[in-house]
Amino acid sequence: MQTEHQGELSLSTIAMPADANANGDIFGGWVMAQMDLAGSIPAKKAVKNRIVTVAVDKMKFLRPVKVGDRVVCYTQISRVGRTSITIQVDVYAERMTEEKEVKVTEGDFTYVSINNNGLPQAIAVTNPDFVSR
Ligand SMILES: CC(C)(COP(=O)(O)OP(=O)(O)OC[C@H]1O[C@@H](n2cnc3c(N)ncnc32)[C@H](O)[C@@H]1OP(=O)(O)O)[C@@H](O)C(=O)NCCC(=O)NCCS
Structure with a gap:
């Protein structure tokens, strides 16, 4: 499997038929939920306290996620403020038919x-x- 990602693997899961929209691809909202969970892992580890999500910025849906893809979230701390922390979350799909992450x-x-x-x-x-x- 070819890889190009940066950051720490925080979460991986399989996109299931129940997560698909009427076109047969995966709902963007489902992907965002996985990203929120993934980002919360390094955030909580760094903060060592209860956290809530306050904002999501620079969201880009670059390619569709397909049913059956392995969805892998990589995370990096990009900013630490006084009470907040920002995590960059990059999501890659491992397609069943391809030998590289997209x-x-x-x-x-x-x-x-x-x-x-x-x-x-x-x-x-x-x-x-x-x-x-
Ligand atoms: C998160 C929450 C406690 C912040 O309360 P608040 O009174 O707005 O607090 P503040 O204005 O002092 O901001 C707190 C921090 O959030 C940051 N922040 C607030 N709004 C932000 C935004 N839109 N984007 C980025 N950062 C933001 C502030 O910059 C500050 O960070 P800093 O201390 O590192 O500089 C409150 O807004 C809240 O409870 N929101 C609901 C959270 C929630 O339910 N999340 C789940 C949604 S599904």
Whole structure:
């Protein structure tokens, strides 16, 4: 399998017929949900606290996802703020018929660290490389 991705493999799953739209391809909303879950993994690991998704930016649906594709989400921390963290999520599909991954979707997911009252809470940053307040 040829690969070109960057970042950490955070989530992989199989696109099933129940996730398809009327054209027979996979719903964009299903792909976004996988990306949100994938992005939350490094965000939670970095923040070590409860988080919520506050924004999704730069979403691009580059290629369709087909039923039966293995859908793989790669993630990289792109920004750490005072209470928020942004994760770049790149999604590749491994088609059943092809010997390489195809990039299908990308987007930036921002999560906010929150306290027990649901209010933003400052992030204790442990890696100075990611600080860009
Ligand atoms: C997330 C939430 C707690 C933020 O509350 P708030 O009062 O807007 O907080 P703030 O204005 O202080 O913003 C908090 C952080 O979010 C960032 N933020 C807010 N809106 C943003 C946006 N549209 N895009 C990117 N970042 C944003 C701010 O820049 C800030 O980050 P920083 O501290 O690193 O600079 C609140 O909006 C909320 O509860 N939203 C619902 C979350 C949710 O249910 N998510 C699931 C949706 S399916």
